[in-house]
Amino acid sequence: MAAPVTVLSAVRGAGEADLVVALGGPGAGTVVTRRCGDLTELLAAAAAGAGAVAVVSGDLPGLDREAVARLHGSGVRVVALADAVPADRLRALGADVVLDGARLDADAVVAAVQQAAGTPGAPGAGPDAAPEEGAPATALGAAGDADAAEAEASGRVQPGRVVVVWGPVGAPGRTTTALELAHELAGVAAARGRRRSARGRRAGEAGEEPPADPRPVLLVDADTYGSSLAARLGLLDDAPGLAAVARAAGQGTLDLATLARHAPVLARGLRVLTGLTRAARWPEVPASALEVVLERARELAAWTVVDTGAVLEADELLMYDTQAPQRNAATLAALAAADDVVVVGAGDPVGVQRLVRGLEELREAPVPVPRPTAVVVNRVRAAAVGPRPEAAVRAALERYAGVGDLVVVPDDPAGCDGALLAGRSLAEHAPASPARLAFAGLADRLRAPAPV
Numbered sequence: 001m002a003a004p005v006t007v008l009s010a011v012r013g014a015g016e017a018d019l020v021v022a023l024g025g026p027g028a029g030t031v032v033t034r035r036c037g038d039l040t041e042l043l044a045a046a047a048a049g050a051g052a053v054a055v056v057s058g059d060l061p062g063l064d065r066e067a068v069a070r071l072h073g074s075g076v077r078v079v080a081l082a083d084a085v086p087a088d089r090l091r092a093l094g095a096d097v098v099l100d101g102a103r104l105d106a107d108a109v110v111a112a113v114q115q116a117a118g119t120p121g122a123p124g125a126g127p128d129a130a131p132e133e134g135a136p137a138t139a140l141g142a143a144g145d146a147d148a149a150e151a152e153a154s155g156r157v158q159p160g161r162v163v164v165v166w167g168p169v170g171a172p173g174r175t176t177t178a179l180e181l182a183h184e185l186a187g188v189a190a191a192r193g194r195r196r197s198a199r200g201r202r203a204g205e206a207g208e209e210p211p212a213d214p215r216p217v218l219l220v221d222a223d224t225y226g227s228s229l230a231a232r233l234g235l236l237d238d239a240p241g242l243a244a245v246a247r248a249a250g251q252g253t254l255d256l257a258t259l260a261r262h263a264p265v266l267a268r269g270l271r272v273l274t275g276l277t278r279a280a281r282w283p284e285v286p287a288s289a290l291e292v293v294l295e296r297a298r299e300l301a302a303w304t305v306v307d308t309g310a311v312l313e314a315d316e317l318l319m320y321d322t323q324a325p326q327r328n329a330a331t332l333a334a335l336a337a338a339d340d341v342v343v344v345g346a347g348d349p350v351g352v353q354r355l356v357r358g359l360e361e362l363r364e365a366p367v368p369v370p371r372p373t374a375v376v377v378n379r380v381r382a383a384a385v386g387p388r389p390e391a392a393v394r395a396a397l398e399r400y401a402g403v404g405d406l407v408v409v410p411d412d413p414a415g416c417d418g419a420l421l422a423g424r425s426l427a428e429h430a431p432a433s434p435a436r437l438a439f440a441g442l443a444d445r446l447r448a449p450a451p452v
């Protein structure tokens with residue numbers, strides 16, 4: 001006879017004792033090895049390998065997506081009892097089996113434990129989410145949920161693409177690249193009216209051709225070291241959209257309307273999810289939540305362009321403590337979820353060297369990262385690399401990284417500083433500038449990708 005399935009119980013309320021008895025009954029094939037009073041105890045028991053399946057009350061305080069991910073990380077399957085909270089919410093947290101129903105039925109729990117124990121492979125956390133109640137609107141949140149409604153109405157359309165912009169330390173231009181790429185993919189160009197408000201921007205572009213995919217582009221600031229998109233765009237919005245949607249994702253309540261509400265419209269066809277206002281808030285964006293945010297983003301947006309931090313490695317001191325949050329988790333989670341990776345390096349001797357090493361680092365990252373769709377060398381200039389700087393940079397990357405197909409962006413202080421001062425993109429502010437033309441070329445490459 002097979003050994004009984006070991007169960008960690010974290011069930012609240014009067015029915016708990018009966019449930020434990022039923023799970024240990026003859027013929028049940030299950031046995032309760034720990035009765036946990038709270039989530040901390042449950043996580044500790046799971047980490048100690050004390051059970052194979054956790055049975056938890058849906059309303060267990062602190063139970064969120066990150067907690068379920070940690071149970072999964074300890075190899076424990078999760079059966080959640082939806083007696084006090086909606087079943088959909090528990091599914092969105094990633095629970096393997098959700099038992100619906102107002103009353104605790106011991107036989108059903110035994111069957112659910114058996115079912116969960118038989119779930120093969122790593123538990124996949126379902127991205128299903130229930131409607132969310134009363135989230136705060138952001139400063140520009142009045143933009144409305146038309147995009148969400150459109151995405152919802154179009155049914156199961158093809159998921160949008162997630163483009164992650166990464167680059168090594170030294171400010172090579174990750175944010176500039178993400179910002180310009182998003183504007184190009186959204187088709188936001190000059191002559192589109194002055195940006196006084198989101199509505200003002202929209203009004204100025206009535207005569208423009210609609211993009212092929214009616215869904216917008218979503219620009220996400222996921223740099224947990226130094227977020228800068230809000231400041232770059234002149235958004236005086238101190239409610240970081242990313243933190244809000246990550247919180248909703250962690251609680252299993254992130255739906256399309258919520259995502260749209262926290263991602264205000266910047267121009268027609270372009271929404272932005274602003275980043276953390278203080279770098280110390282990085283634990284608010286755990287990987288388990290960002291995964292869901294990007295999954296939802298694929299429904300809302302035709303393209304999601306993610307600006308990330310520079311640091312890739314998992315903290316070695318924390319590596320063996322699977323429960324410690326990791327500061328680089330957001331960057332790694334974004335890269336792991338990416339359809340396209342754009343790598344940006346600076347066009348000077350130090351920047352090129354870091355780029356070569358950065359490409360190596362990506363290949364050796366602690367998560368699988370797709371091969372880059374494009375490698376960008378930014379701020380290429382003769383003053384830093386000698387005459388014919390573009391040829392020199394191409395030769396160096398070919399020789400040291402085997403990258404023969406670069407996107408070279410010239411140094412363009414006039415265009416970039418002007419755009420920075422105006423709080424706008426190059427596409428809007430200086431559409432004929434050399435850097436803008438190079439970023440437009442990058443967008444074309446994304447539309448017709450061929451990995452480098």
Ligand SMILES: Nc1ncnc2c1ncn2[C@@H]1O[C@H](COP(=O)(O)OP(=O)(O)O)[C@@H](O)[C@H]1O
Nearest residue numbers: 171172173174175176379410411412413416435
């Ligand atoms: N091609 C360019 N020419 C001139 N200045 C640039 C160019 N690209 C970026 N910059 C400027 O360099 C600075 C750093 O760029 P940023 O995109 O914020 O880097 P990162 O996100 O990698 O830290 C910004 O002030 C930006 O305006």
Ligand SMILES: [Mg+2]
Nearest residue numbers: 174175223228
């Ligand atoms: Mg940046």
